[in-house]
Amino acid sequence: MVITFKKLEELSRKIFAAIGSNADEARDISRLLVRANLTGHDSHGVIRISQYIEFWRKGDVIPNQTASINFENDAIAVFNGNRGFGQTIGHQVIDVGIQKARKFGVSIVSVGNVGHLGRIGDWSEKAADAGQASLHFVNTSGASTIVAPFGGTEGRYATNPISIGMPKNDGDSLIFDAATSKLAEGKVKVALNKGSKLPPDTLLDSSGTPTRNPAALYTEPRGALMPMGEYKGSGLAIMTDLLAGAIGGGGCHAPGVTALSNGMLSFLVDPGVFADRDFVDSETQKFTDWVRQTVPADLNYPVQLPGDPERKSETELRKHGITLDDSTWHQILSTAEDLGVTP
Structure with missing residues (x-):
C-alpha cells in the first residue's frame, strides 16, 4: 500500500x-x-x-528518559542513556557534542545503555546542520548477535554501523552511513516481510552455508550475516565494537545478554579549527565537484556522493x-x- x-x-x-x-x-x-x-x-x-x-x-x-552524565569536562561527555528511546537520548547527546565543539573546536561524546538509536546518519545530519563534521561508531552490547567475523560461521557481534558527516555550504551535506555487515539487519527483515530473497553471499544459515532465505536469521538455531568487504568490514566491526563499547563505556558485545542496548562514540569537529573555514568550504566544493564529474559506467546513473x-x-x-x-x-x-x- x-x-x-x-x-x-x-x-x-x-x-x-x-x-x-x-x-x-x-x-x-x-x-x-x-x-x-x-x-x-x-x-x-x-x-x-x-x-x-x-x-x-x-x-x-x-x-x-533523560541521559545522565557519568563524566564531563570541556570537550568530553560520557552519558548513561538510562534505557531511554534512542531517538530521544540521541538528540540529547549530540546536542551536547555540538555545543562543546562550537565552543572548543572539537568534542567527543558517548552514550551506553540506550535503546535502538535508529538510522545513525540522523546524528551525522544533525551535526552537519550545525555546521560541524562528525564521526559516529555504534555497537550493541548483547542482543542481536547476528554478524560473523571474516572466516567464521557464527554471529559474534551486531551490524556495528559507522556514520560520517561533512557539512557543505550549499546545504547538501555529505552523509555516509553504513553497517559493517553486507546488509543491515533491518534490510533482512524487510526482505522477510516482502517475501523476497536476499542478494547472494550475504547471509549464512546455522550450518555456515550461504543462503538467500531471510528467515535463516530469525529461526533457531540462527544464521549470521557476512561482513562487508570480507576482512576489511570484519576489522571495522571489531574496532567499532571496541570504540563504542569499551572506550564509549557502554560495554562490548557479550554472550548471555538478551536486552538490546546500543552504545555510540561520537567525534564532532568545527571545520574551521584546523584550517580557515573558507578554505575548508572551497576544498570541499572543488573536490566533490571533481568526483561528480567522473564519467559514469552507465550514462543513466551519474556518480553520486554520500547523501x-x-x-x-x-x-x-x-x-x-x-x-x-x-x-x-x-x-x-x-x-x-x-x-x-x-x-
Missing part, C-alpha cells in the same frame, strides 16, 4: 503516545522512523514500530507517498489495535 508520510507519522505518534511517551518524544520517534523510510532506508523505518513496542513491553526501553540517494528519495516520496508491504502494514495495525489506537 501507499501512504503519505504525514499520515504515517501521525499513526506512529499515536502509538508511542499510547505507551506514555510525551508529545515531544512521540513526535521525534515518529518523525525519525518515517524519515528513514523517506530516505530509502525502510530497514530503519516504521518496520521498527512493533519491535520498539516489544522492547517497551519487556522493560528494555522506558519512555521520557545524494537519500535526498533524491526523500524528495520523491514526500510527493508520492511511502510504499509499505502488506506484512509490515498489518504489523503496525496490529500493534496499534493492541494499544487501543485507531488508525
Whole structure:
C-alpha cells in the first residue's frame, strides 16, 4: 500500500503516545522512523514500530528518559542513556557534542545503555546542520548477535554501523552511513516481510552455508550475516565494537545478554579549527565537484556522493507517498489495535 508520510507519522505518534511517551518524544520517534523510510532506508523505518513496542513491553526501553552524565569536562561527555528511546537520548547527546565543539573546536561524546538509536546518519545530519563534521561508531552490547567475523560461521557481534558527516555550504551535506555487515539487519527483515530473497553471499544459515532465505536469521538455531568487504568490514566491526563499547563505556558485545542496548562514540569537529573555514568550504566544493564529474559506467546513473540517494528519495516520496508491504502494514495495525489506537 501507499501512504503519505504525514499520515504515517501521525499513526506512529499515536502509538508511542499510547505507551506514555510525551508529545515531544512521540513526535521525534515518529518523525525519525518515517524519515528513514523517506530516505530509502525502510530497514530503519516504521518496520521498527512493533519491535520498539516489544522492547517497551519487556522493560528494555522506558519512555521520557533523560541521559545522565557519568563524566564531563570541556570537550568530553560520557552519558548513561538510562534505557531511554534512542531517538530521544540521541538528540540529547549530540546536542551536547555540538555545543562543546562550537565552543572548543572539537568534542567527543558517548552514550551506553540506550535503546535502538535508529538510522545513525540522523546524528551525522544533525551535526552537519550545525555546521560541524562528525564521526559516529555504534555497537550493541548483547542482543542481536547476528554478524560473523571474516572466516567464521557464527554471529559474534551486531551490524556495528559507522556514520560520517561533512557539512557543505550549499546545504547538501555529505552523509555516509553504513553497517559493517553486507546488509543491515533491518534490510533482512524487510526482505522477510516482502517475501523476497536476499542478494547472494550475504547471509549464512546455522550450518555456515550461504543462503538467500531471510528467515535463516530469525529461526533457531540462527544464521549470521557476512561482513562487508570480507576482512576489511570484519576489522571495522571489531574496532567499532571496541570504540563504542569499551572506550564509549557502554560495554562490548557479550554472550548471555538478551536486552538490546546500543552504545555510540561520537567525534564532532568545527571545520574551521584546523584550517580557515573558507578554505575548508572551497576544498570541499572543488573536490566533490571533481568526483561528480567522473564519467559514469552507465550514462543513466551519474556518480553520486554520500547523501545524494537519500535526498533524491526523500524528495520523491514526500510527493508520492511511502510504499509499505502488506506484512509490515498489518504489523503496525496490529500493534496499534493492541494499544487501543485507531488508525
